[in-house]
Amino acid sequence: MAKEGTGQPERDPEGVSRFVEHFAAQLVMAGMPRMPARVFAALLVSDTGAGGSAELGEALRISPAAVSGAVRYLDQQHLVSREREPGSRRERYRVHGDQWYEALTSREAVIRRWQDALREGIASVGPDSPAGRRLGETLAFFEFVEKEVEGIMDRWRVHREERFERE
Amino acid sequence: MAKEGTGQPERDPEGVSRFVEHFAAQLVMAGMPRMPARVFAALLVSDTGAGGSAELGEALRISPAAVSGAVRYLDQQHLVSREREPGSRRERYRVHGDQWYEALTSREAVIRRWQDALREGIASVGPDSPAGRRLGETLAFFEFVEKEVEGIMDRWRVHREERFERE
């Protein structure tokens, strides 16, 4: 396609929009409601990583009300934060740049709830029954994963650091 | 025909039911529809790890039709398999004992789709724009995780092996 040789490739609005929808679709498959997913994706591709209700609403062709609802959800999940820009009545929602995927993956509280449910089940069927053994193995798996996830995130921070310095 | 062991702790039906609901709730939060989640949980706690439509329907107080629909979903997700028991018209749905959580976590196809969506986005905003950099870092994260997950599952198999032998 026609691109000027300034070195800075220009934004392709249609492509951006396709990305937003595709990325949001992944989030939806992972269990996030539709609007929050789209808003989050839109924030991710914005150059500033932040934007207001009106701005997002226009980009996604949804009402400001829908944006507001979506942001409330994202805020509760700690996926965005709200900032008040001093000289303006515009509120800005910001995606935490390098931390959002940690929020998505590490959430140890989630793993804990799986573990709690499993322990409850083991108690109810008896640990030595076949079912008890199966649940016990699953519990062991979650306990294992819990530790490993920590390790992964540590290694990732190192990895990212290196990558960042090289550039 | 169940053999009642002398020292076997007895099943607590109410506790089992509570487990099924709690565990299913976790699955739902992770994005699984309600009925499939309940059916899956019910299979997990059953001593045989398998059961038929009628049996499951009675345990969960839902119609055979609902069970059927749930199983179709679980089958598509490769979370259960169907077996035909030779001398009977009873079909049995079975949970893959020690492999189901691998299906839940490892699914590399899922990670690939995230990566594809991100690459698309990076192309659309330009890799050197601020947004491009943010997406690039996210992509790097997913690539990193993809490799790490492999490692985790390998280490888990070793870990499980040890645990199993010790018992």
Next chain:
DNA sequence: CCTTAACTTCACAAATTTGTGAAACAAGCG
């Protein structure tokens, strides 16, 4: 074959979720 048991499919009613317009609310600006 004809009956019967087990499961599946289908059409639909009920329940839930979604997104909107309208009104309320806040906060800078004149």
Next chain:
DNA sequence: CGCTTGTTTCACAAATTTGTGAAGTTAAGG
């Protein structure tokens, strides 16, 4: 002080999802 712009809340209509009863399908057992 109001006016004006940007955001949130609320009630509700539309759309989607869910689970059921009833009819359909397959295969065992007489």
